[in-house]
Amino acid sequence: MKVALLGTSIAQAHAAGFKAHPDVDVVIYGHTPAKAEQMGAQFGYPTTTDLDSIYADPSIDLIDICLPTRLHTEHVLRALAAGKHVLTELPLAPDMDDARRIVAASAASDKQVFVDMFNRFVPQSRMLVDAVTAGAHGRLLQLTVETNTALLWPGASIGLKEIPLDSMLGDLDTIIRALGVPADIEVAATAKDSEAAAVDALLAYPSALVRCSTSSMLPMSYGCRGGYRAVFEKATLECTFTMGFDGKPDSTVTLYSDAGAERLEVPDVNQYSGMIDHVLDCLNGKAVNTIGPDTVLDSLDVALRIDRAVNG
The missing domain is CATH 3.30.360.10 (Dihydrodipicolinate Reductase; domain 2)
Known part of the structure; x- marks a missing residue:
């Protein structure tokens, strides 16, 4: 499995979770080259500043969105449109209208969407x-x-x-x-x-x-x-x-x-490792998604x- 990890802040907690799975390949996207390279060196993952290449790469199975909240909706929908599974940091979206758009897109897709309700x-x-x-x-x-x-x-x-x-x-x-x-x-x-x-x-x-x-x-x-x-x-x-x-x-x-x-x-x-383990188990058919976008609407x-x- 190959994962694209978008972000260099809270994404570090996600990177540590993926590191426990040697069968998972990870590439880190960072807007700032120096931050991306520093994080890549810390975890031993390759990095890129080319976001379009992430969505165009057919080998990427899961896009993990650790970007500012205002960008969550855009990138969840873009990832689904590109045929990728999606994990997004909380909160799911900046408002309920966007949250419901994500829920609808997830229901219409054959890909899974996860929210980091660690x-x-x-x-x-x-x-x-x-x-x-x-x-x-x-x-x-x-x-x-x-x-x-x-x-x-x-x-x-x-x-x-x-x-x-x-x-x-x-x-x-x-x-x-x-x-x-x-x-x-x-x-x-x-x-x-x-x-x-x-x-x-x-x-x-x-x-x-x-x-x-x-x-x-x-x-x-x-x-x-x-x-x-x-x-x-x-x-x-x-x-x-x-x-x-x-x-x-x-x-x-x-x-x-x-x-x-x-x-x-x-x-x-470790709650982040537990969340990452659950996501991977779901994608490998070993568990049922308990952190889907429809499950977080009331809390949001x-x-x-x-x-x-x-x-x-």
Whole structure:
């Protein structure tokens, strides 16, 4: 299998995932030659600055789009038209009209489209979704999901313009997979400057108080920390994580009940590698696509509603 990886930023996490599969050939496209060459040297992949050659190459099976959000729709549709499978970074599209165009094009094609909902491959997120949907601890009463971070990655802004779609979408997707679409949303926000801010969203559900929060206003010494606390009728499930520059979280999950506190085993899984493994398994006929564009519409719609509340 041959993959064209478009981009040189978050694309590095994808490149690391593909590197674990020696039977996959990868070519990196970068708009800036120096960045493309640096990334190519890091992973041992050839590079190009000729985008047209990517789409014209009949040997390329999958195009992995790690370009700015405003370019996602254009390149997903172009890839499908060129007869390629597609993996695109989240968010799927900058608005719901474009998202639905992608869903329609995907349904009309014999090629598969994947969205990098890496949160679905985080064991801690799966544990929360399973706990809510299985009802083993009784009804969910209260859920708080939060991420608090410094600006760890030089040049990467996490301000009010970025938080709803770039930072909150994964957490919102976990909440919606567990509870469905909220009936209403209340949003509060504040900003330190254009690069650092905080957004709180209260999501209205009939029987549970749910809050999703992201802040990027922490000092560098704080790093990145977060998790969730799910209060059920019979127990409380709590996850805490810390994360460094490599993007790999160190997590704990604890179940608190009248019987005491139980530290649960969390599989050591890199979410990006898990996502790449799933994509390749689907293309090789070993799995069914669980991150298709039709599966992310509800989460994207909620994130866009929060974005409109914050940014107008």
